[in-house]
Amino acid sequence: MTRYLLFISYIGTRFRGAQKQVVNAELTKSDPETVQGILEICSKSFKPVNEPHVYISSRTDRGVHALCSSAHVDLERNGCLKYDPAHLTVAYNRYFINANVDLRVQSVHIVPETFHARYSVKSRTYLYRLAVRNPDAPPLNKSSAYMAEIPFVEWNRCHFIQNVDKFDMSLLKAAATLFPGTRDFRTFMGQSAGNSHITTVKEMYKLDISPGRPLIGAEYCSCCSHYSFWDITCQGRSFLYRQVMRMVGALISVAEGHISVGEIQYMLENPSKHSWNSRINVVPPYGLYLTKVEY
Numbered sequence: 001m002t003r004y005l006l007f008i009s010y011i012g013t014r015f016r017g018a019q020k021q022v023v024n025a026e027l028t029k030s031d032p033e034t035v036q037g038i039l040e041i042c043s044k045s046f047k048p049v050n051e052p053h054v055y056i057s058s059r060t061d062r063g064v065h066a067l068c069s070s071a072h073v074d075l076e077r078n079g080c081l082k083y084d085p086a087h088l089t090v091a092y093n094r095y096f097i098n099a100n101v102d103l104r105v106q107s108v109h110i111v112p113e114t115f116h117a118r119y120s121v122k123s124r125t126y127l128y129r130l131a132v133r134n135p136d137a138p139p140l141n142k143s144s145a146y147m148a149e150i151p152f153v154e155w156n157r158c159h160f161i162q163n164v165d166k167f168d169m170s171l172l173k174a175a176a177t178l179f180p181g182t183r184d185f186r187t188f189m190g191q192s193a194g195n196s197h198i199t200t201v202k203e204m205y206k207l208d209i210s211p212g213r214p215l216i217g218a219e220y221c222s223c224c225s226h227y228s229f230w231d232i233t234c235q236g237r238s239f240l241y242r243q244v245m246r247m248v249g250a251l252i253s254v255a256e257g258h259i260s261v262g263e264i265q266y267m268l269e270n271p272s273k274h275s276w277n278s279r280i281n282v283v284p285p286y287g288l289y290l291t292k293v294e295y
Helices: 035-044 085-098 169-176 222-226 243-255 261-269
Strands: 002-010 054-056 065-075 103-111 123-133 159-161 181-184 201-211 227-236 288-294
Touching (some): 002 035, 002 085, 035 065, 035 085, 085 103, 123 243, 169 201, 169 243, 169 261, 222 227, 227 243, 243 261, 243 288
Parallel strands (some): 065 288, 123 159
Antiparallel strands (some): 002 065, 123 288, 201 227
16 A cells, blocks of 8 residues: 655635535545545546545635645555556546546655654645725725626635725734734634534744735736735644634724724633624635645
8 A cells, every 4th residue: 555645736616625525424425526525536536456535634615725735645556566656646637627627736746654644744824815905996886796896817816805994904914913823713713513622722833914916917907906915824733713714804804993903812812712703704715725735
């Protein structure tokens, strides 16, 4: 039996998430609407001797994208030969192209049997792409959501903030400095079945705010010039369910004046689901990208 590490990229729009949505008793059941599920279906097409089970490094939510995620799978070939990693890369991608799946394998590597795609990770880096409408941009019709100018190439790729009376980026940056370090992030964990026994103390290595850019230049899409693009980058070994989206939502609420920097401090110092401020809107998943997994 040989263990293979896969580095993968995907557009999350048409996936229900990275992890298979099945109960333990149905682990062998196919689930083509998840990243793990379609990787297993494709792995079976190579006709290995064993039943291939794929283990994903990062369980991204529905709609979240990945520029670089990873997974491992054990494959045993008939005879003494091993599957060639380069041939596997080609075979996976050929399958995904033919199946019209928004997933690509960037590379495949043979790793020791002790390696685990999830538990061997040293750090994960996430990017949240944000675009804020400039104060001097032409006014939008506030009565109709359909009047919002969103560059088509950015559809489901970036979170656009429209009709903002106030957006103070200096306050957002000040609030962002509160997050790095080892903290109990329970307040920023989304509620889901099965997470009642999860350790909520996590170390965040960094949370950076930097100017971003549109996917296509303003010379090709004039409405891009009506926005200021921002990249919110956070790095840590692991994150809680929806933690990044809830943190970004809190930062935006500070910039818009809905909550104060002090209220962010309170949520961090009083970790509880009851400390969550109801004035915060959690950002949508489509602005979030897993950009790097390091071992």
